[in-house]
Amino acid sequence: MARLHLVTDDLALAQQLATPLTQAGYQLTQSTTLHEPFRADLVVYGPSHFGEQDYREYRQHPLAHQADWLLVSDGTPNPWLDKLMRRGVAYHFRKPLDLDHLQQVLAEFRDELAEQSSSCAQAPLRSNLDQYGLLLGSSEVMRRLYRLIRRVSRTDANVLLVGESGSGKELAARTIHQQSQRAAEPFVAVNCAALSAELVESELFGHVKGAFTGALKDHSGFFERGAAGTLFLDEITEMPLELQSKLLRVLETGEFRRVGSDKVQYTKVRIIAATNRSPDEAIDGGFLREDLYFRLAHFPIQLPPLRQRDDDIVELARHFLAYRNVETGTDKAFTQGAIDAIAQYSWPGNVRQLKHCIERAHILAVNEIGLGELPDLTEKPLATEDIAPGTTLRDAERSLILATLEACQQNKTQAAQQLGVSVKTLYNKLEKYREGEEEWQ
Numbered sequence: 058m059a060r061l062h063l064v065t066d067d068l069a070l071a072q073q074l075a076t077p078l079t080q081a082g083y084q085l086t087q088s089t090t091l092h093e094p095f096r097a098d099l100v101v102y103g104p105s106h107f108g109e110q111d112y113r114e115y116r117q118h119p120l121a122h123q124a125d126w127l128l129v130s131d132g133t134p135n136p137w138l139d140k141l142m143r144r145g146v147a148y149h150f151r152k153p154l155d156l157d158h159l160q161q162v163l164a165e166f167r168d169e170l171a172e173q174s175s176s177c178a179q180a181p182l183r184s185n186l187d188q189y190g191l192l193l194g195s196s197e198v199m200r201r202l203y204r205l206i207r208r209v210s211r212t213d214a215n216v217l218l219v220g221e222s223g224s225g226k227e228l229a230a231r232t233i234h235q236q237s238q239r240a241a242e243p244f245v246a247v248n249c250a251a252l253s254a255e256l257v258e259s260e261l262f263g264h265v266k267g268a269f270t271g272a273l274k275d276h277s278g279f280f281e282r283g284a285a286g287t288l289f290l291d292e293i294t295e296m297p298l299e300l301q302s303k304l305l306r307v308l309e310t311g312e313f314r315r316v317g318s319d320k321v322q323y324t325k326v327r328i329i330a331a332t333n334r335s336p337d338e339a340i341d342g343g344f345l346r347e348d349l350y351f352r353l354a355h356f357p358i359q360l361p362p363l364r365q366r367d368d369d370i371v372e373l374a375r376h377f378l379a380y381r382n383v384e385t386g387t388d389k390a391f392t393q394g395a396i397d398a399i400a401q402y403s404w405p406g407n408v409r410q411l412k413h414c415i416e417r418a419h420i421l422a423v424n425e426i427g428l429g430e431l432p433d434l435t436e437k438p439l440a441t442e443d444i445a446p447g448t449t450l451r452d453a454e455r456s457l458i459l460a461t462l463e464a465c466q467q468n469k470t471q472a473a474q475q476l477g478v479s480v481k482t483l484y485n486k487l488e489k490y491r492e493g494e495e496e497w498q
């Protein structure tokens with residue numbers, strides 16, 4: 058049964074609506090403010106006075122984009138109510154209320170909701186999502202991102218991508234490359250946190266035989282081999298500052314030298330850098346040179362975290378399931394409970410986490426994907442019961458690492474600090490877990 062929630066501090070309105078709402082065929086709940094938590098498919102919202110604070114509370118409400126909202130007001134012109142309507146609220150009923158019309162609208166919503174929940178039990182075999190390059194998503198923030206990427210792809214400007222882990226920075230970088238005039242040239246991704254400083258330097262600049270122990274022969278770096286291509290420097294803030302200044306010189310003059318050589322060479326490589334730290338904090342904390350930041354940030358692009366992408370969450374879940382269904386010839390479907398849990402979770406690991414979660418659930422499910430096939434999606438701190446006696450040391454370590462990452466919103470530098478290991482060690486461990494998962498699938 059569809060759920061309807063009435064929010065009003067106006068006693069007279071609550072009384073007036075009591076009969077039409079109870080007769081409308083919904084499971085009905087009520088509160089006087091938006092502060093009290095509730096779950097609903099349809100919200101009738103009738104505050105006696107509506108101001109800026111109420112507008113902000115609505116915008117931050119977890120159901121702002123997940124339920125339909127009907128507004129009731131006394132009809133006094135009010136800019137905050139107008140703003141609310143522009144934010145996607147469907148109906149604005151002004152007093153005196155036409156109760157017959159209200160009842161008709163409630164019945165229409167109820168029928169639509171019933172149709173949606175029956176179609177939600179159908180196995181998704183198609184995707185509704187827009188795709189731009191390698192990026193999926195139909196939400197307004199993603200469409201804005203596509204416009205920005207389209208513009209930057211036509212230029213040769215360096216780009217800085219800022220966003221949480223798993224929000225699609227590397228996909229955005231690959232999309233920019235694919236849409237640029239460099240598309241036929243190499244795209245190389247270097248993770249500055251996963252490699253040692255020496256290796257990053259030698260990968261970028263190359264080296265000559267004997268430049269350091271183990272340099273057994275000459276080696277050309279990416280600036281030489283990929284001069285006409287795109288270099289993606291992931292986790293740029295983990296690059297040692299000394300190397301950052303060498304990189305700055307390349308960006309300013311195009312000049313570089315192989316490690317151990319005096320010969321100056323030139324490159325025209327395009328740099329796309331990425332970070333999951335805030336650039337301001339990284340500069341203040343001494344992780345990012347300010348002059349390098351200004352060189353890179355001709356085009357700073359922010360990747361939105363999944364929790365700010367409205368309906369994309371559920372549609373991405375359906376998309377990933379549809380792909381698995383078609384690939385494996387199955388027709389597994391989500392239950393309504395699973396859809397609700399997916400929609401309400403904050404997804405700190407963003408699209409990567411959602412994708413893994415759906416792919417696992419698809420493996421575990423016989424027919425339906427319900428809460429039993431999903432990991433626990435209630436928000437809670439580290440679950441130490443995962444590390445009860447009897448757990449192997451390997452599993453305990455894995456649980457602790459994943460829980461710390463989750464607590465740090467997937468920020469690997471912060472998680473590594475808390476765990477007392479280097480970022481490189483953390484990467485190596487995560488890589489091992491990922492390989493393990495692939496074997497298991």
Ligand SMILES: Nc1ncnc2c1ncn2[C@@H]1O[C@H](COP(=O)(O)OP(=O)(O)OP(=O)(O)O)[C@@H](O)[C@H]1O
Binds near residue numbers: 192228
């Ligand atoms: N917009 C998106 N559309 C489709 N898939 C996405 C999107 N964003 C992320 N993903 C999925 O998440 C995975 C991780 O994305 P990506 O490597 O681009 O994230 P990232 O921000 O670079 O993460 P990290 O900071 O951890 O390196 C991708 O392989 C893809 O499966």
